[in-house]
Amino acid sequence: MTRKFAGRKPFVKHDPGIVKAVISGVVTEISTRPGSIVKKADTGMVLEAMKMLNRIMAPRDGTVKAIRVSAGDKVVKGQVLIEIT
DSSP: OOHHHHTSOOOOOOOTTEEEOSSOEEEEEEOOOTTOEEOTTOEEEEEEETTEEEEEEOSSSEEEEEEOOOTTOEEOTTOEEEEEO
């Protein structure tokens, strides 16, 4: 077993109900709340990164189970932002 093989990241199955940050930045606006019904491509929040505003959209239809961040929070790439059931 090589060092590269031993140090690899384990496989994590993609969950379509979990919305993660695609880039590091600051949450500037939250457009939804727990219990809200969302449609695919509805804006859930706005993330500011490198002076650009990035809309974080719902990947599917469903109900917002939880919002893991609040306005003004700094987030890193891969951090969970919204859970949809």
